[in-house]
Amino acid sequence: MADTAFRLRVTYGKTGRLRFLSHLEVARACERTIRRAGLEYAVTQGFNKRMKLAFGPALPVGTAGTAEVYDVWLKRFVAPDEVLDILRATTPAGLTPVRAHYVGEREASVAAAMTLADYEVVIGHPDRGPGRLAEALGDVVSSGALEIEHKGARKVYDLAVCLPEGARVREEDGRSVVSLTVRMGAQGSLRPDALVREALLRADMSEQPMSVTRTGLRPEEARA
Amino acid sequence: MSDLWARVEPLLAAVERPARYIDSEFGAVHRTDAAYRVALLYPDTYELGMANQAIAILYDRLNGLEGVAAERAYVPWKDMGDAMRAAGVPLFTLESVTAVSSCDLFGITMPYELTCTNICEALDLAGIAVRAEDRAEGDPIVIGGGPCAFNPEPVADFFDAILVGEGEDAIVEIVEAHRAAKAAGLDRAAVLTSLAAVPGVYVPALYEPADGTVAARPREGSGAPAEVVKRVVADLGSHRAPVCPVVPFMDVIHDRANVEVLRGCTRGCRFCQAGMIYRPVRERTSDDIVRDALEQLRCTGQEELSLTSLSTTDHSEISDVLRRLSAALRGRAVTVSLPSLRLDSFGVDMARLVSEGSRGGLTFAPEAGTQRLRDVINKNITEENLLGTVRVAFGEGWRRLKLYFMIGLPTETDDDVRGIGELVSRVLAIAREVTPPAERGGIRIAVSVSTFVPKAHTPFQWEGQLTLAEVQDRQRLLRETMPRKGVDLHWHDSEISFLEGTLARGGRGLSRVIERVWRAGGGFDAWTEVFALSRWTGAFEAEGIDPVGLASAARAVDAPLPWDHISSGVSKAYLAVERSRALKGVVTPDCSFGDCTACGVCPSLGVDVVLAGESRG
Numbered sequence: 001m002a003d004t005a006f007r008l009r010v011t012y013g014k015t016g017r018l019r020f021l022s023h024l025e026v027a028r029a030c031e032r033t034i035r036r037a038g039l040e041y042a043v044t045q046g047f048n049k050r051m052k053l054a055f056g057p058a059l060p061v062g063t064a065g066t067a068e069v070y071d072v073w074l075k076r077f078v079a080p081d082e083v084l085d086i087l088r089a090t091t092p093a094g095l096t097p098v099r100a101h102y103v104g105e106r107e108a109s110v111a112a113a114m115t116l117a118d119y120e121v122v123i124g125h126p127d128r129g130p131g132r133l134a135e136a137l138g139d140v141v142s143s144g145a146l147e148i149e150h151k152g153a154r155k156v157y158d159l160a161v162c163l164p165e166g167a168r169v170r171e172e173d174g175r176s177v178v179s180l181t182v183r184m185g186a187q188g189s190l191r192p193d194a195l196v197r198e199a200l201l202r203a204d205m206s207e208q209p210m211s212v213t214r215t216g217l218r219p220e221e222a223r224a
Numbered sequence: 225m226s227d228l229w230a231r232v233e234p235l236l237a238a239v240e241r242p243a244r245y246i247d248s249e250f251g252a253v254h255r256t257d258a259a260y261r262v263a264l265l266y267p268d269t270y271e272l273g274m275a276n277q278a279i280a281i282l283y284d285r286l287n288g289l290e291g292v293a294a295e296r297a298y299v300p301w302k303d304m305g306d307a308m309r310a311a312g313v314p315l316f317t318l319e320s321v322t323a324v325s326s327c328d329l330f331g332i333t334m335p336y337e338l339t340c341t342n343i344c345e346a347l348d349l350a351g352i353a354v355r356a357e358d359r360a361e362g363d364p365i366v367i368g369g370g371p372c373a374f375n376p377e378p379v380a381d382f383f384d385a386i387l388v389g390e391g392e393d394a395i396v397e398i399v400e401a402h403r404a405a406k407a408a409g410l411d412r413a414a415v416l417t418s419l420a421a422v423p424g425v426y427v428p429a430l431y432e433p434a435d436g437t438v439a440a441r442p443r444e445g446s447g448a449p450a451e452v453v454k455r456v457v458a459d460l461g462s463h464r465a466p467v468c469p470v471v472p473f474m475d476v477i478h479d480r481a482n483v484e485v486l487r488g489c490t491r492g493c494r495f496c497q498a499g500m501i502y503r504p505v506r507e508r509t510s511d512d513i514v515r516d517a518l519e520q521l522r523c524t525g526q527e528e529l530s531l532t533s534l535s536t537t538d539h540s541e542i543s544d545v546l547r548r549l550s551a552a553l554r555g556r557a558v559t560v561s562l563p564s565l566r567l568d569s570f571g572v573d574m575a576r577l578v579s580e581g582s583r584g585g586l587t588f589a590p591e592a593g594t595q596r597l598r599d600v601i602n603k604n605i606t607e608e609n610l611l612g613t614v615r616v617a618f619g620e621g622w623r624r625l626k627l628y629f630m631i632g633l634p635t636e637t638d639d640d641v642r643g644i645g646e647l648v649s650r651v652l653a654i655a656r657e658v659t660p661p662a663e664r665g666g667i668r669i670a671v672s673v674s675t676f677v678p679k680a681h682t683p684f685q686w687e688g689q690l691t692l693a694e695v696q697d698r699q700r701l702l703r704e705t706m707p708r709k710g711v712d713l714h715w716h717d718s719e720i721s722f723l724e725g726t727l728a729r730g731g732r733g734l735s736r737v738i739e740r741v742w743r744a745g746g747g748f749d750a751w752t753e754v755f756a757l758s759r760w761t762g763a764f765e766a767e768g769i770d771p772v773g774l775a776s777a778a779r780a781v782d783a784p785l786p787w788d789h790i791s792s793g794v795s796k797a798y799l800a801v802e803r804s805r806a807l808k809g810v811v812t813p814d815c816s817f818g819d820c821t822a823c824g825v826c827p828s829l830g831v832d833v834v835l836a837g838e839s840r841g
Contacts (some may be wrong), residue, residue: 020242025473032525092250134479
């Protein structure tokens with residue numbers, strides 16, 4: 001259908017103060033950005049007509065992202081660089097688009113295709129150094145499972161499934177930065193800060209995560 | 225002026241809905257270089273306050289002035305308020321994250337009586353003395369405004385000044401007067417005297433309040449006017465609707481583009497304060513409405529547009545406006561909404577124009593269940609109007625209807641209360657009759673029943689309000705006589721209505737009650753889940769004020785009222801005549817459709833009814 005031929009994939013950031021937005025708030029803000037940009041968007045059919053727009057996996061309130069993704073269906077072709085310029089002018093700072101390209105109509109949705117998420121968790125001034133933290137993270141991962149209580153409900157994550165790659169710790173500007181990759185699935189996705197908190201607890205370290213940032217979303221086979 | 229963000233940020237991880245506190249929205253105005261700063265506070269949470277159009281208008285207007293910055297502030301929810309107190313963070317404005325106490329002017333709108341405890345909370349959290357008399361030279365001037373300014377007495381002790389009426393022009397004069405007074409090095413008392421010289425500004429400290437036998441009057445030598453007359457904008461077209469208001473991230477109430485199509489309503493419903501205090505009717509031209517609506521949608525990216533006013537479908541060119549808007553917005557998934565509809569087939573025609581084929585819900589306000597009582601309140605509609613409208617609407621495919629009623633209106637009997645249920649039964653019967661059998665299961669009538677609260681400046685300002693027990697009895701009768709199938713019945717919390725009644729017509733002494741309630745942990749009293757009447761009854765008792773008498777006793781028409789020194793332009797004599805016509809069941813026509821009814825607004829304020837078209841039909 002001509003109306004939906006131009007499926008544009010936009011990569012954007014959720015940074016600074018706007019990391020405190022919820023997924024729905026981000027979605028609404030992006031939709032309004034597209035409307036302000038004056039782009040001719042396709043509209044869903046049905047009782048409540050809406051802009052045709054699809055988002056990648058949700059980010060929790062407080063978690064930042066530097067490579068978040070949505071697809072929007074445009075009624076006509078506009079060069080990606082041009083779209084990017086227009087969108088940047090109408091976007092609140094903190095949700096700035098960084099990349100745009102068209103994808104095929106048959107390609108899987110962002111939510112279905114991107115099953116791996118890369119994160120960075122920053123911890124301030126660890127008093128026992130990054131080595132101790134890395135060791136503790138290794139201990140947690142090799143224990144095989146992590147039980148988390150969230151809003152009164154307990155949930156056990158199988159870490160062999162959730163963490164396809166090992167966590168890495170590096171030092172940067174006097175802070176420890178934990179990089180890890182989480183596999184998202186039907187059981188939900190493990191919150192990386194929860195894993196790091198558990199490691200800090202086991203290492204008897206008093207610091208808490210200062211910031212959590214999702215730095216990438218990718219399909220599983222990309223690194224296979 | 226210092227940015228508090230570094231101290232605010234660590235608090236946000238642990239509070240609900242942090243988006244309330246982060247600013248950064250598209251359309252927020254940051255004027256860090258302005259020498260004169262105004263904080264505009266809505267005395268409730270962000271998600272309620274962002275819907276307030278008065279704040280949006282004043283924000284736009286003030287930020288358009290040379291050297292002036294207007295910034296928003298809201299009352300933090302209790303979790304954030306506690307966290308701020310624990311961390312020593314004062315109430316801050318969103319845009320610059322600076323202390324409200326560092327602003328020159330602190331404007332607080334008063335949309336509803338029950339936000340009064342939040343006014344105390346906001347002042348205290350800001351580090352500003354709750355009572356105006358305790359404020360220091362360096363504190364901002366605290367100024368109120370909004371509908372509750374028409375009986376300002378219950379909150380008068382908290383304010384340095386209160387603007388009565390419309391703010392578009394007055395706010396500029398207030399800022400100019402304040403800037404001039406500051407430049408001249410005047411002290412706080414002299415600043416207040418200079419503000420009292422701005423028409424429409426009430427400075428409570430300059431008055432002896434009413435005491436039950438004598439009306440409020442200016443203190444000797446104060447130079448303040450004996451009567452503070454409301455401000456009114458003669459021509460709405462002289463101010464554009466805000467083109468690019470702030471676009472919230474959060475799911476706020478009424479989250480949409482808003483264009484005010486007209487101000488004032490002269491239908492003359494005798495219980496309605498808005499219908500009296502916003503007179504006369506002034507319509508914007510259809511060109512202005514369409515221009516402002518399209519520009520606001522383009523600038524904000526909102527997906528819904530509301531054409532706001534007290535009676536939008538009364539606009540003399542409304543069908544033209546809606547036709548042009550729906551043509552301009554076709555295919556863009558933008559919905560146009562009308563607040564509530566005229567109860568005739570014209571209302572349905574208008575709903576059809578904006579529906580793009582889909583059939584959502586329709587909202588009407590018959591207000592009373594019997595013709596006798598509708599005549600008493602001057603709701604000039606008949607049962608035939610309502611039933612005919614229902615026939616057309618359901619015949620055209622609408623399946624959901626919302627009806628507003630009130631109980632406790634003057635002269636109401638049990639028959640009138642039963643009449644609501646009976647009327648709803650007849651509505652249902654007609655809806656079913658014209659709906660194909662297979663679709664009848666989808667018929668829903670939402671019936672919302674509020675409790676009448678007599679308000680200042682209305683023909684019913686002298687009436688008593690039902691007691692709590694009487695309200696509860698009538699609500700029971702209402703439930704018993706309301707059809708169940710296909711009907712969702714909602715009614716107002718009787719305790720909240722009772723308290724609203726004490727505050728709506730109370731005098732200066734109520735400030736002490738309000739402060740006492742706030743000190744005992746009150747706040748967010750407009751939230752049913754937070755409200756506790758016991759806090760209030762204890763405070764009334766401690767202050768020796770009888771709340772039942774305040775709300776429920778009828779007042780003599782010739783006795784002074786606490787708000788006699790505040791004028792809406794509508795004469796007290798007219799209100800008294802309307803009251804006696806009400807008691808005789810005599811209706812009064814709408815002057816915007818026909819002849820003048822001599823309410824007094826136009827001659828006393830030097831304004832006139834302004835229609836966009838030739839006439840209303």
